[in-house]
Amino acid sequence: MKKYSIVGLLLFIYTAVYCQPSYKMMIGTYTHSGNSEGIYSFLFNTKNGSAKPLGKQATIDPSFLISSVNQQIIYSVNERADSGSVTAFKLNAKADSLTQLNAVAAGGGHPCYLASDRNNRFLFVSNYTGGNFSAIPLKADGSLGTSIQTIQHRGKSINTGRQESPHVHSTVLSPDEKYLLVQDLGTDKISVYQVDLNKATHPIDSTPLHIFNCKPGSGPRHLIFHPIDNLVYAVQELSGAVTVLAFKNGALKQIQEISMIPAKSKGKVGAADIHISPDGAFLYASNRGDFNEILIYKINKNGTLGYRATQSTLGKTPRNFAIDPTGNFLLVANQNSNELVVFNRNKATGLLKHNGQRIKVGSPICIQFLKN
Secondary structure, eight states: OOOGGGHHHHHHHHHHHHOOSEEEEEEEEOSTTSSOOEEEEEEEETTTOOEEEEEEEEOSOOOOEEEOTTSOEEEEEEOOSSSOEEEEEEEOTTSSOEEEEEEEEOSSSSEEEEEEOTTOOEEEEEETTTTEEEEEEBOTTSOBOSOOEEEEOOOOOSOTTTOSSOOEEEEEEOTTSSEEEEEETTTTEEEEEEBOTTSSSOOBOSSOSEEEEOOTTOOEEEEEEOSSSSEEEEEETTTTEEEEEEEETTEEEEEEEEEOSOTTOOOOOOEEEEEEOTTSSEEEEEETTTTOEEEEEEEOTTSOEEEEEEEEOSSSOEEEEEEOTTSSEEEEEEGGGTEEEEEEEOTTTOOEEEEEEEEEOSSEEEEEEEEO
8 A cells, every 4th residue: 555655745735726715616406305496506615614605506406416627517417217317507607607508318217426537528427226327428518418328237136125126326437547436236236347538439348347246235325536545435325334445457355344333223324425535544424314424434554444433414314425625624415404514624633523504505415616
């Protein structure tokens, strides 16, 4: 493993480039709950963690969104069963409105996750009930192409209520962008596909190069790469665990699995999101269900995790959370409390403390920061 002696230099560069008084913040929501109208934008103050509303864009169930590299385009899923789609929006300079460029079918029902490469050549979308994922080519103006490649998964696993069929929940490119890691909650598999981004269309090899089989009933949902080492951290929704994996030449090998659930607890589990602090020192994972917590782990020099603390999210259903670009704040999207709760983050200890800020948003699902 690489040593964390590099971290000081990374922090210096990170601080010089990214520490600014405020950031634009885009919030994806569920509109079918009746509490939200679509995508909301805020100006987030990095001095005190407050947020000023900027505007909103009416659209249907934009539960996950990302921005283009130049942060001028916003891509959003429309998480519907029969008409799942992806929409491209042009973001104006003030971030108080969006102009729709176009929309295309996602290739399957309930699209729930998006990823793109560093040069915005393709958009990769995960379709939960469709049990598949798609590669959508991107045009020079940021709009969506129509030569869409869709790869279908097959199979099921032991949880008859949640794993009766494939449920692709996320698609994550490796740092070198040669591989796409696909998490399938329904089949308990993390599949690694080879990717050729130089192709104009159909960039994914349709046969997986490698498949990592999670424990039956685990339900792999999201994963994240360590910013320095060749390590992957996957959150398992159904079992409530974080799996630590070494990644080499497209293959995954487990080196640790740590439970997010207190000993002897029988509460309902719903592990959801996972993020690493900008300095690579701490990992955070959310657990919904009966817990409504953020688990905090120290990342050891060998990449394994050591439990640090558990923090209540002070709300219901923390489906998503985000660390702001300065690393000073962690914001939790409490879906069923209709608000974001803002925590101060101690960079030395990794611990969280609520700073009193609560940002009202109906059914918040996704948080994305942009440069101001």
